[in-house]
Amino acid sequence: MNVLAELKSRFRPALASLVSDAAKVSELLELIRVAQDPKFGDYQANFAMPLGKVLGKSPRDVATQIVTAARLDDLVAPPEIAGPGFINLRLRDEWVAAALRMAATDERLGIDAAKNPRTYVVDYSSPNVAKPMHVGHIRSTVIGDSLARTLRFLGHKVISDNHLGDWGTQFGMIIYGYKHWVDQAQFQTNPVAELSRLYKLVSKLVEYRESLKSLPEAERRLAAKHKEVDEQKTLSKSADKAVSKKANDAVRRCLKQAEELAEEIASLKGKIAAVEQDVSLSKLVQEHASIDEAVLAETAKLHADDAENHRLWHEFLPHCRDEIQKVYSRLDVKFDYEHGESFYHDRLAAVVEDMKKKGLAQESQGAICVFLEGFEAPMIVQKKDGAFLYSTTDLATIAYRMETWQPHAILYVVDHRQSDHFDKLFAAARKWGYDSVELQHIKFGTVMGKDGKPYKTRSGDTVGLEGLLDEAVSQALKVVSENDDANPSGPALSSEERRNISEVVGLGGLKYADLSHNRTTDYEFDAEKMLAKTGNTATYMQYSYARVRSIFARGGIALSVLRDTLLILTHPAERPLSLMLLRFAEALAETEADYMPHHLTAYLFDLTKSYFTFYEYCPVLKADTEGSRTTRLILSDLTARTIKQGLSLLGIGVVEKM
């Protein structure tokens, strides 16, 4: 039951009798909202003001007319018309009680499955399988997983697909490393560790070569920047105010750029030093002086179906997949398909051919390009050396998905820096004929450290994902243990229970921190806040769940009988909780509408707050009357179930005790 939707349907006929355009009616119905302030009722309709203007009548008269015409008696108390024409709506307690009873007896908590189910392909996570996953992968993985779960729960058909990077330069590196330095004994006993060692070794040497090559250029640019600063400083002394101001701005800008360049140079020098200061590494790098080119050559051979490299790739890939699978199973993230880049390899040439044939792609400066209206640069689908790019793969992927699943929508959960790429990709796909499918870039911001820069370790490395998970869990263990040790009646949890709870609380906290932010902006990662016991955290919700469960454990309540009982609302703190429980459907609808899970987290937080207030003022097991006790038990049960269901749509678990 979606209360807001119900209200809209009640008002629709009355509005339709005043406005002939159905689209306009729907637009006006959107102006029914949850009331901002409880004193204005539970919901408010704000459509009388704009409507009054259109009809040339006083908004208050229009409001009165609509309220009289709409059939509302069973649902709300007689509406009040306030201020310039706000219609304040207060749900009848009997109606609320009946709706709650329906939710209580329903497996789905009264959430209707979509009347018109759609088919969604959700593309998320997409790591490079040869590299260890890092903090940058958490958002795509967690947001994508949550959207897939939510859409599925709402009755849609969801195909989750992990577009793995399993065909790129990283494999050239591993192949090169394997050919020269593999420790066969290690590879036989622990292939994942050995491949990872080889990847790290080769990438270090390649970075050394690349750094050596780009260092002079970077230093030249820094010198040029310094010179520019000096020039602009001279200009800034100009008597002409406009000139001087502009020059001052330029100085500031240049100084910042110079700082960035200096950082870049320091980083390059660090990579060079890392090799040169290591006796064995510097020996290796001398023996493999052109390792960077050699790696690219190995990659090219793989792509050209070289038998040896292909065999090695086939041998390595399962091990690499095992490695990332470990992370997924720990995060409880699953995919229906994992069609990586390699899956589309033999379809790429045909994509380019077809686009050329249809006149969509053409040669320009040696590359095959798709020129698109509104874009400065074309989308390149084939490089001048004949190689294909990720644009090509992405186009082939769209074609494959459309042919295979005929989805209504494809969602790409990828960070916002790739907006341009997706804008072009979607434009090209539409030109190519896929113009009825909804293509959405579900963009998200960067995870920042406390310094306001992308989250890195103290030494400046990217943060490994597994380490991050371990850290979250071990912090949770600390909190769980401290709390249990402080229990007045002595510790109640075994060390195994503590570990299990920590896993659920730690990983839940990590996911929740991510999902509770509006995904489009960067957010600051704060390990302490993430697991804070209070505030908008998963812990707070998990705790309230555990509390409800403990009421039932203590009371020995038979839930099945209980759920099908009429509710009697008596205490003032029961009503806000009741209304909040009924709003689960609205939160899900919001999340579905713009693919933003933070609507759901915000809802769960509000629900939990309402519950704690209720809990404070309304004894459950010791309620005054049997009817009240039953009502409160049902409210508690519904809260726990809603929290559990809501968290599960975020990919977060609950525990019975904590």
Next chain:
RNA sequence: GCCCUCGUAGCUCAGCUGGAUAGAGCAGCCGACUUCUAAUCGGCAGGUCGCAGGUUCGAAUCCUGCCGGGGGUACCA
């Protein structure tokens, strides 16, 4: 240069298809455990919504300009 994006309380963030006195959490201050888990609850204080114009009954929200941060910008993904 061009394009995208952000600027809301000391801090972290909601709110942005225009609607009533701008919300929450944290931090701060005050109060509440003989009580179903105090990992909690109640209260106080805290904001010219970057700045300036405009649109109108009404603007944090829409438009224009400016200031400041971030990102992207032809053969990496």
